[in-house]
Amino acid sequence: MLSDAIRSELRAIVGEKNCLDRQEALVAYSYDATPMQQALPDVVVMPQTTQEVQKVVQVAARHQIPIVTRGAGSNLCGGTVPVGGGIVLTLHRMNQIVEIDEQNLTITVQPGVRTVDIHQAVEARGLFYPPDPGSMVISTIGGNIALNSGGLRGLKYGTTKDYVLGLEAVLPNGEVIRTGGKLMKDVAGYDLTKLLVGSEGTLAIITEAILKLIPKPTTQRVMLAMYADMEQAARSVSDIIANRIIPGTLEFLDQGTIRVVEDFKQIGLPTDVAAILLIGQDGEAELVDRDMERIAAICQKNQAVQIKVATTPEEAEEVMTARRSALAALSRMRPTTILEDATVPRAQIAPMVAAIQEITNRFGLNICTFGHAGDGNLHPTCMTDARNHEEIERVEHAFEEIFAAAIDLGGTITGEHGVGIVKAPYLEWKVGAAGIEVMKGIKHAFDPHNLLNPGKMFAKESRNRVVVNRA
């Protein structure tokens, strides 16, 4: 519990109406988009400037109060759930685009700017910020950076980390650091910029970011390819890349997802196919046309049963609808939707999907898979009900096996959603005991008193590695 004296210190910094401890506020900042995770903070603080953040951190450091930094609360790893109580520091008031520099092709933003607002601002000037997480209409750039978010364009354009050039951040001791800059080259010391990207609010509070921009591609086209066999879809993906074509989007839906989407939207998808690939290319018009033709030929060669190339924007929209409706359709089936992001090397997609199917059947669950085929980032999505404890237990075991299967195939437990609370027990499976020790050392160097986002990233106990026996 926080004393009244501390509360008034905080109020003095940000003002009465930006420091809330009434019940309503505590409940509203007790959750994020992660199923089954909730904990009340002691107070919600809404600063507007780096100086205010700094002062709040100083108060917290003096009194050893945990701080959970929050953007839009759309993460799926329990990242903003204040499990240790304390302060939820929400940055939605720091939402200004500071500058778009057309000479250096950079944009400087405050952390509370929504991802989609960055897109709109730069695209209006013929520029492009490629990272496009599915949640971009709500997510903040601060959250994107802290989780190193990916998106549909990851294969060709990379993820958030590839666009962060410099950061301003408040350290747990109240000092402000500036890393990087409007620089494409910078090897002065350890790369703290990259270290803070994906640090999940456990090392520092990001208060400003300089992002790299590129010219906006002039043309975009999309197509659908449908397969009777998952293998053929996977081979098409490998062949496309082997032919030195890097598509802008390369997404896939498995049969379960296709059926649910068709049931929900009736867009005329054949429900007897095993997989659908959604393939898009962007760039100069002639190159895009040429690539689309070559891709269609490759899909044909791999026995696609049907290929649908969109020729008008309306048709393109229709094609995209299938992928965009996936989550919506799945989440209507049961009250609780658990969206995971196990990721494998591209070439291992077919075995991974097969493993997920086998595990799903064995545990008698309903898990459908869709995701970013181009970069091996899969979203096995479980439809369940949090109130059914017996079933939830089976879900947990199934996901444990799915994580293990991903690692066995050279993959990882999370490709883009982050570790937070929910993956912490499995982190060691991926990085090993030595890896954990180094990471803990880094954490200690930044935050010796464990004030920033405690209870995340490092679990009290690691889960024992499940040994999966796949005959």
Next chain:
Amino acid sequence: MLKEALQQKLDYEELANCMRCGFCQPACPTFRETGYEAASPRGRIALMKAVADGVMEPDKDFVDQMNLCLGCRACEPVCPAGVPYGQLIEQTREAIEQEQDHPWYIRMARKTAFTHLFPHQRRLNRLGGLLGFYQRSGLQTAVRKLGVLNILPKQLKEMEAIMPDASSKGLSERMGATVIPAVGESKQRVGMFHGCIMDVLFQETNVNTVRLLAEAGYEVVIAPGQVCCGALHAHSGEREAARSLARKNIEAFQQAKVDLIISNAGGCGALLQEYDHLLHDDPDWHEQAKWFASRVKDVSEVLAPSVEPEAWDELPQRVTYQSSCHLRNGMKVTKEPVSLLQSIPGATYVALREGDRCCGSAGIYNLVQPEMSGNLLNEKMEHVKATQADILVTSNPGCLLQMKAGIKRAGLEDRMEAVHLVDLLARVSNQSEMSSK
């Protein structure tokens, strides 16, 4: 106790269906205004659930937060999980209403309106007569001069200033018949839902609706015995009253043996279309309610495919459209009003930026939440101004009044007018009495 009332009324299944993805937030006007999680759909659902789970007391902040919600339902179409937020907020308000104390003027206005006026069309029309007398007798001018209005809250004053001329006759009396034959061969027999306030303050629009429908080939019945739809009751927590009105309307339209039931007010139509849900736990009425709900259409849905714009007058003006929230988010009608406007010869249709965002009128919201409503209206008028339109079209009486107030507030009276879609169509197709002027 409010807590028990909420626990009993809230549909826990639907609360649990919210997966907290937050996709509803950008659509929510109160969240956009404040950035405050609790003032968002996800936040409000979390608060409701916290109360239902017994982890939170429904204190004053809770009630205030629920009242700050416009009930515009912009959060519904964008929700991947299909959470019926509109139902949840109505359940919440019903519980709050049972326990709530309002300021005197709202209490009095509510009582007068909800129990003594809206359910009784004749009384409403008589009041309309009084209002008409007030407006025509010079009393209005006198009252305005004397500054009597200054004791009213600003919002009421703004509304008083833009009140349209009231009518004391019922619609069928005005039309001289309850059944108006189709022009040419009849396509279908449609029941005209005339609404309560609509029929007093906007009777012209009702008259025009009937004429346009007849002209488009529909036989129109002004079903006798119909009453207020109950929307204002339902949105304000008076669900029982809404249910009893629903039963009366179902009976009236079943007796009239209609194929379709036509509404020209999004706010009414959306609730009419949900009568099956409103009466879902009333075994005697549920089937009839389904019959009724499945037949409700907005006038634009029926007119869009059947009008003949070739015969219309040229309208060399810029028109823009502010959609009614309940027409868009409740009835899911978006294309037809725009396509009707686009088909007017000579007219230039300009899309209104954020024309799909609530104007802040929201039933009686503008009276009880003046600050939020005022902010929304000011933003709205900025976008309206940018269209440089001559005519701002809406599809619901509440929105129309709010838009008129907005035009006045922004000092745009000389440059543009706010008109109901139906009235504009009547004007260009010479179906309106006004068009001869």
